[in-house]
Amino acid sequence: MSRKIVVLISAVMIAIFAAACGNGSGAGTETAKPAAASPQATAAATAAVPAEITVKHKLGETKVKTNPKKVFVFDYGVLDSLDRLGVEVTGVPQASLPSYLGKFKDSKYINGGTLFEPDFEKINASKADLIIISGRAEKAYAELSKIAPTIFMGVDNTKYMESFKENVVTLGKIFGKEAKAEEEIAKIDGAAKQLQAKASATGKNALIVLVQDTALSAYGAGSRFGIIHDVFGFKQADSKIEVSTHGQNISNEYILEKNPDYLFVVDRGKVVDGKSTGKQIIENELVKKTNAFKNGNIIYLDANYWYLSGGGLISVEGMVKQVADSVK
Template identity: 55%
Template structure:
């Protein structure tokens, strides 16, 4: 009887050990199951909605190719160190001089990207804007690509959306909020100043002797739409290249302030272009109020033509117009 009891107890003990071992193995299996999603900093992504579609973008990418100088300005201001390449063939804006360094690869020009070089770099993210819009599919075949060009018909809204997206991608939301608040404050002061003036202005771009005018909702419409400077002509054709005008038009409209962007000063062409000041050096222009009152204002083409839509350039735009008033 005692022998049977001993066998029973031993059997029961073995069964209990087996049960404990099985439970432990199950718990360990649960804790190491690779099918469970793991949310790490490296694996996190956000979906960016942009003009050309939706793109899944890795948070805090470390190898980024940038084809928009306004975006590059913003990343630089936010202290982002992830940029590895940019279009260096042509003119890099003076405010981004440091990116001419050999530390950064050249991937062609703004309008002629070097896709072979981009593919070689294997970037984690490519950022483009209007000048590369038609090549979006070719970029997207290489790496996740987002479009962050500024919509000039709603300049500040578009600029802020783009800046917010960059803040989310690179974990700089607080810095973005601070920078945008400063800009809003400066614009508010400028708009109050401009609204109290009766002076009317005309914005022009001069290229190889030709003059184009820009009004509200145009490429340089921020001067009127956001800063509040009154336009001398409300009906200027809205287009990327502006409305072609003559010196007679300048005399007819007779602006109090004439803003000038000299494209030839920053864009190299086949032949040397006449500086804007030489183009405007004639008797018709000398008869305008802007000339007589020394109110012809030459805007920095590095800011107004090559970049724009970045934290640095928008700040510089506000400053230039404020000083002109």
């Protein structure tokens, strides 16, 4: 075989060998690239890591992971908002639950103590993810914060609707219920504006009274029941009522002197100890001389909404409806 033929055969063999290596699996001098993750896999991985938001509230700032699973609630307004939004909770104070939240007495919910004295041991043992409180449990904030992220969600009576809406929006963000929260707020806001227009058009005034056993207290604008004046549109029968947590002590003579067109009554005993004294105390010979009595405008408010809870999607809706139904 001639030298030229040998060289030619060698060159062909080298070319064939090189081509075979080039068409291989990529193992060798180059590292194979990993397959790109599917959109579904990426979304699942993202969802597995809880997001975190910072909630600013009256007592400070608290970092809260979204969609917490073990939640303790020490405010019945917040509890009824969560119930309306379809969010489950772990524990509540069961002793003084409003009747419309009676389902939370079930044994599947942990009894977290009372509104004023949370059961720290039970909450800690349950490994809570989030604790929500308001004014009644305010003194326990520091201790509860050592157990789990704790946020204050009381309603500011000086700007009731604004703070109520802010609380609901925050709950929506925490539990991934933003759209539902906005929908519920819009519904209540619309009903409240209709009530305001209706009440304002009457030109009538009102007096709000809390009955506690035989004692009477009056509440005006900016107070815990001041939404009747500040939002619902009723003028005050007395514009000088002092703003305080427990109201201004008054007498039957005072009610007659102010002679309200509407008298709204909150009967504390009906929901606290089951001893209702509201009608017995209010409808006496002096009060019967007022315009409110003469025109059938003494309204006994549902103390479940007005005294025990308030500030929630269910309770505020009920408050608006009851007052709206009373306006003639």
